[in-house]
Amino acid sequence: MPTLSGKNRAKTAELCHALADETRLDILDQLKDGERCVCELTDAMQAAQSRLSFHLKVLKDAGLIQDRPEGRWIYYAINADVVEELEALVASLRVMRKKNRSDSRC
Numbered sequence: 001m002p003t004l005s006g007k008n009r010a011k012t013a014e015l016c017h018a019l020a021d022e023t024r025l026d027i028l029d030q031l032k033d034g035e036r037c038v039c040e041l042t043d044a045m046q047a048a049q050s051r052l053s054f055h056l057k058v059l060k061d062a063g064l065i066q067d068r069p070e071g072r073w074i075y076y077a078i079n080a081d082v083v084e085e086l087e088a089l090v091a092s093l094r095v096m097r098k099k100n101r102s103d104s105r106c
Helices: 009-019 022-031 038-045 049-061 080-103
Strands: 065-070 073-078
Touching: 009 022, 009 049, 009 080, 022 038, 022 049, 022 065, 022 073, 038 049, 038 073, 049 065
Parallel strands: none
Antiparallel strands: 065 073
16 A cells, blocks of 8 residues: 555655646546547547557556557556555545644644
């Protein structure tokens, strides 16, 4: 699971980097309803395939999406396991925030 400290800190940074771009967020938005092939994403986003391929690679390297080749096409889908890890990370931040607020002396 991604964390803010410890051995998984680099993974957390990679996930945050992947999410810190509007084009990549648009791709994830396109994939939220299910698997899509590159040609569908290219049409939906009106983007050149080379530009889209760069962003897909960043998302894939971060583990946020998975790919599946079928014939000459590659289909992409959101990696639900990594989304659950992100949800756990955000939940841990909420817990830290509440704990820090109750420990505050100011």
